[in-house]
Amino acid sequence: MWPIILMIFENMTNFDSLFEKYYPKLLFYATQFLDEAEAKDVVQDVFVELWKRRDTLVVGDKIHTYLYRLTYTKAINVLNHKKIESNYSKAVNELYNHKMKFYESESHNEIFQEIENRELEGEIGAAIDKLPDKCKEVFKLSYLYDLKNKEISNAMNISQRTVEAHIYKALKILRKELKHLFCFLFIYYF
Amino acid sequence: MNITHAILLKYLHNECSEEELQTVNAWLSENEENKKALFVGEAIYKSKKLKKYNDPSFLQNEKIRLYKRIQRETAAEKRRVILNNLLRYAAVIFLLVGIGIGILHFRSAKSMQTIVTNNEKVEQLTLSDGSKVWLNRSSELKYPKQFDGKKRIVHLKGEAYFEVTKNTEQAFVVETENMEITVLGTIFDVISPSRNEGVPSVTLIEGEIRVKGNNQEGMVILLPGQKAELDLAAHRLYVREPYKASLETVWREGLIPLNLASLEEIGKMLEQLYSMKVYVDPSISKTTYSGVLKTQDSIDQMLRLLQNSIPIGFEIKGGNVYIKTY
Numbered sequence: 474m475w476p477i478i479l480m481i482f483e484n485m486t487n488f489d490s491l492f493e494k495y496y497p498k499l500l501f502y503a504t505q506f507l508d509e510a511e512a513k514d515v516v517q518d519v520f521v522e523l524w525k526r527r528d529t530l531v532v533g534d535k536i537h538t539y540l541y542r543l544t545y546t547k548a549i550n551v552l553n554h555k556k557i558e559s560n561y562s563k564a565v566n567e568l569y570n571h572k573m574k575f576y577e578s579e580s581h582n583e584i585f586q587e588i589e590n591r592e593l594e595g596e597i598g599a600a601i602d603k604l605p606d607k608c609k610e611v612f613k614l615s616y617l618y619d620l621k622n623k624e625i626s627n628a629m630n631i632s633q634r635t636v637e638a639h640i641y642k643a644l645k646i647l648r649k650e651l652k653h654l655f656c657f658l659f660i661y662y663f
Numbered sequence: 664m665n666i667t668h669a670i671l672l673k674y675l676h677n678e679c680s681e682e683e684l685q686t687v688n689a690w691l692s693e694n695e696e697n698k699k700a701l702f703v704g705e706a707i708y709k710s711k712k713l714k715k716y717n718d719p720s721f722l723q724n725e726k727i728r729l730y731k732r733i734q735r736e737t738a739a740e741k742r743r744v745i746l747n748n749l750l751r752y753a754a755v756i757f758l759l760v761g762i763g764i765g766i767l768h769f770r771s772a773k774s775m776q777t778i779v780t781n782n783e784k785v786e787q788l789t790l791s792d793g794s795k796v797w798l799n800r801s802s803e804l805k806y807p808k809q810f811d812g813k814k815r816i817v818h819l820k821g822e823a824y825f826e827v828t829k830n831t832e833q834a835f836v837v838e839t840e841n842m843e844i845t846v847l848g849t850i851f852d853v854i855s856p857s858r859n860e861g862v863p864s865v866t867l868i869e870g871e872i873r874v875k876g877n878n879q880e881g882m883v884i885l886l887p888g889q890k891a892e893l894d895l896a897a898h899r900l901y902v903r904e905p906y907k908a909s910l911e912t913v914w915r916e917g918l919i920p921l922n923l924a925s926l927e928e929i930g931k932m933l934e935q936l937y938s939m940k941v942y943v944d945p946s947i948s949k950t951t952y953s954g955v956l957k958t959q960d961s962i963d964q965m966l967r968l969l970q971n972s973i974p975i976g977f978e979i980k981g982g983n984v985y986i987k988t989y
Contacts, residue, residue, distance in 0.1 A: 488881075492726055497716035504709060505702070517729055524733050564684035571691045575698050584703055593710045617711060621676060637669065644668055 491536070492520060499544045502585050505576065506548040506569075515547045541585075549573055600650040604643050611639035666690045671701070675708050734879075779803045780821075790817070793828040794835065822854045839863065841893050845873040851885075866890040876900050925951045926975070930986060937962040939979075944987040947975070 496516060503512035519540060552573070556566060604612060614620045614628065615636075622640070626633045666686065673679045674687055691698050715721055778798060780786050786798045791809050798804050802821025810816075815835045827835045827846050835846040839855035841863045852866040865874050867885040874891040875882040880900045883891050890903040924932075927948040930941040939962055952973055959965040962984060966977045974989040 489726075492729070493722060496722060496725060497713060500716050501709070501713055504712065505706060509712075513725065517725070517732065520729050521732055521736065525736075562681050562684075564681050564688055567688045568684060568691070571688065571698060572702060575702050584706060588706060588710050589713065593707060594714055597707075597711070615672075615676075616708075619676070621678065640672060641668060644672070 488524065491523070495537075495540050496520070498585060498589055499540060501589075502541060503544055503548045506552050506572065511551055512548070515551060516544060518547055519543050537586075545576060597647075597651065600647050601643075603650065604646055608639045608643050608646075611636055612643035615640055671704075674701075675705060737879075775805050775807055777803065777805045790815075792830065792833075792835075795826040797824040799823060819853055819855050820857065822852070824852045827851075841877055841895065842891075843875045843877060845875070846871075863893040863895070864890055874900065925949055926973075926986065929969075930984075933962060933965065933984070937965070939982060939984050941984045941986065944985075947986075947988055 499516045499519060500509075500512055503515045506512075507515065522543065523540075552569060555561075556569065561569075601609060601612060601616070611625055611629065614625045615622070620628070622633050622636045625631075625636045629636075670679065670683050670686060673683060679687065687701070691701060778786060778788060780798050780800055780802050782800055785800060788796050788798070788804075790796065790806055792815055794815075796804060796806075796817075799822035802819070802823060804820075804823060805818040807816070810833065813833060815830075815833050816838060817836070818838050820839070823837075825835075825837070825846070837844040837846070837853055839853065841855065842853075842865065844851070844853060844865055851872055854861065854864045856863060865872070865885065867889055871884065871886075873882060873884050876893055876898070878898060880893060880898050883900050883902055885891055885902065892901045892903055893899075894901060925948065926943050929952070930943040930948075933939070934941045936958065959968060963979060966975075966984070966986070969975065970977075976987050976989045978985045978987070
């Protein structure tokens with residue numbers, strides 16, 4: 474069983490600040506398995522459980538690990554349920570299995586801490602801004618707005634092939650620009 | 664085996680065909696490195712969402728959603744408790760009808776006693792379970808002659824100091840206007856001021872107690888020395904840290920533990936104890952002292968005693984006390 478150290482919720486402020494600190498992180502974590510709406514429900518569940526146990530639990534400095542583990546368990550639960558319900562294809566199931574196994578290891582939680590702490594978004598944004606104009610526009614639509622290649626081709630009135638070429642080019646540049654970042658993460662954790 | 668960026672990109676956008684996913688799976692199965700590359704890459708790719716998740720108004724909405732849910736679940740719990748109580752009363756009534764004669768005895772046992780203190784004297788009383796209560800000046804305590812049921816319930820207005828006899832089977836509950844304190848044998852001090860006269864608070868001396876606000880301020884468990892204060896305006900229960908605790912219990916006959924108490928705090932305590940105005944020279948008011956004092960009949964004697972361990976001078980003039988440098 475999970476090692477639990479007794480901690481007392483001193484007051485509501487404490488619960489509040491736990492929420493503010495961990496909600497975004499856990500939501501981000503849960504979206505690795507689920508879509509955003511499902512992930513939100515899962516993280517809400519996590520905090521309801523935390524609330525219910527607030528005077529019997531909880532986990533002093535282990536709170537971080539505890540919350541990630543709880544989120545993982547709940548997310549996997551939903552995922553397994555979905556697998557049965559939506560009758561996923563063999564390939565999708567296999568992919569999810571790979572992913573669950575990968576995230577089962579606790580050390581990978583730290584990847585998320587690192588992604589948070591590094592403020593990747595700023596670094597990635599700055600790198601995107603350095604892309605050539607047309608290429609940047611296409612890539613932003615694809616990356617930041619989640620548009621499909623076909624939608625981009627319609628919106629910008631260019632062929633799908635051109636869209637693909639732009640994105641390919643963008644990724645190539647970004648890989649170079651962000652090399653330090655990937656190196657950092659990989660050396661640090663693997 | 665190599666995987667094309669086109670496929671990876673499709674993967675990130677959830678656009679892979681079954682065949683393409685099979686390719687991804689095969690590639691993933693090759694080694695751990697590939698899994699790390701894909702899943703960490705995917706996390707980094709999705710990290711663009713973090714900005715939204717950290718946005719204060721997004722968080723606020725989510726918080727409201729959470730608190731509504733918590734409220735609903737708490738309400739459901741309360742309904743269950745009320746239902747349980749109803750069932751218990753139903754059982755009692757049934758029993759009474761059956762026994763008949765028991766009524767009188769039951770009523771006298773259940774009957775509540777009230778003790779009210781005036782402005783001058785602290786009352787000490789022992790309850791039927793052996794628990795001791797020191798009721799401070801201008802306070803009121805209602806308690807049953809005999810405790811029965813699952814809880815030992817008393818009602819308090821004002822301030823009282825409790826030494827509760829341990830009985831884990833029958834929790835001791837102090838109900839006040841704003842708070843409910845649940846105990847399983849311990850020593851603590853409750854302040855439940857009348858309207859607008861101060862902050863309702865509980866200080867724990869020994870053991871463990873649970874303090875609950877009556878208006879959904881939440882619940883805290885206190886550690887010895889800690890004090891729970893109810894902020895009526897903000898609807899919050901705060902926990903204050905140890906050292907002030909000792910002064911809360913000062914009015915009780917006997918010993919006054921001083922733990923890093925400042926002269927200013929000592930002055931305030933003397934004001935309460937002897938109903939005199941106490942002025943402390945600002946140049947020494949922040950000096951702190953630790954030790955134990957025994958309460959004396961007059962403030963004069965008290966200050967003399969203090970002088971033994973603290974280098975202070977004092978003067979009593981026209982009902983006012985002036986504490987100054989030695």
